[in-house]
Amino acid sequence: MSKEKDVRILAYESSCDETSTAVIKNGREIESLIVATQIKSHQRFGGVVPEVASRHHIEVISQITKEALAEAKVTWNDLDAIAVTSGPGLVGALLIGVSAAKAASMATGLPLIGVDHIMGHIMAAQLKDEIAYPALALQVSGGHTEIVLLKDPVHFEIIGDTRDDAAGEAYDKIGRVLGVNYPAGKTIDAWAHQGKDTFHFPRAMMEEDNYDFSFSGLKSAFINTCHHADQIHEKLDKYDLAASFQAAVVDVLADKTIRAIKEYQPKTFIMGGGVAANQGLRERMSAEIAKLPDAVKPKVILPELKLCGDNAAMIGAAAYNLYRDGQFSDLTLNADPSMELPYADSMLN
Amino acid sequence: MKILSVSTATNHLSVAINEGSKVLVEANEEDQRNHSEHLDPLIDQLLKQTQLKLADIDRFAVAIGPGSYTGLRIGITTIKMFASILNKECAGVSTLAALAANVAAKDKLVVSLIDARNDNFFAGAYLNGENVIADGHYAFDRLLAAIKQVEADRKLPLVFVGSGLDKIKDRLDQSKLDYEFGQADQNQPHAGEIGRLAEHIEPVDPDQLLPRYLRRTQAEVDWHKKTGQPYGPDSAYVEEV
């Protein structure tokens, strides 16, 4: 049997504050990955300013395209497709990647593949290890907190979602109260490891018979605790505050995810998104899954830390699966800021 | 020299292919709010009409600003990627110069306007192609004062082209200036004119082809006011990790 031809995809990601390009071989191998981050710029404002983000994306997009090809030591002739995040995200930011990818597709004649950003985050796992299906993913980031069922490499369904704030968003908001600069997740995670859960913040929706989340109540309880202490001139321990907040977040995420694993019995469990880099969450999920009986214990893939944040490698990985499935886009591809994976039927009732 | 030009600076989408200063083909879509969906298919259509390939184009040109920030970036990203990938020249043309080029008559002072709301305009004045009131972001009163100053010396017939004209009519009537407004077709940038202008300007490195916003973002202005820190070059804020 002849060896199948390698498939090389150049991928773009520009949905928020990172402009990234990558060349991915066969959906598994990173031949190059360039990430230009704008964090320094948005730190001036305490959060991502969409117009500023768009302005930075266009400054680097053609340059990092060349760098991705050079680092992978390939030319346009070695590529098989061009992929790009088409949503969700900031519309003006998405449009830089989408416009660049479409222009590249026109200039080279290579097929174009629009990729869902969330599908990309989840597929960061594919860059680490082979995924056995069905798989179940906990996708946690600044914009999303979802439990996703992967029936196969291209059919994903949301089975649980946040009703209000995303987990990562809650981290940034309480980070502001603690005087931690955006993005706050990493610092809060580090502080949490030095403190104890002494405040016992509420665990919203833990008892409810669904896989949905809510973090706005936790965020409010945290802020009220801090404001009240301020008013009576009491100094609270920031490490204990961080530990208490993180314990509440992790408890809810772990509890619901383990219940979903028991119900759906996936062959692989995946974590994706910026908050998947959170050490507290990684440790807890691994520990909880280790406790499961062997018959329902899925293989666990936690993506590389550097691939938890936004990057084009994950988009290239997801695009490969779409390529194999024959899902291509045409020149009318547009940015879709509120793009969503489909919801499972059970959630629509 | 074959030039492919686009304008996505306003709600009007324009694409043209020129051979030297001759416009081979130009297509325009009025009141088009979805440039991302329409630009590439329109380019594709004009290439087919002229039986050309992108690789046959010698120079790529684009309205570089001022204009809708998001709109500008769609056209500029597209053009810079074409030029970068195909190793061709690229050039950015002032949107206001392109508007002024819609008025063919000589020795008229052409004031190009793009309505920026709250009585502000992106504006510039052109005399026989020369930018005599610099492209900028003006409160209308300030622009009118600059126009009166030019007119005091030269007493040229005045033509206003672009958007937001109805908002300034009363004040122009009161000003006693001798003026006229552009005809409908003169009030939107045309890619064919962008191509003509682009023929005579120095091409730039595609990586350096960036929008001329003529305005900082409100977030940066507020930050600067609050902290007193200098804005610094944009490159200082983006780092490869």
Ligand SMILES: [Zn+2]
């Ligand atoms: Zn993301």
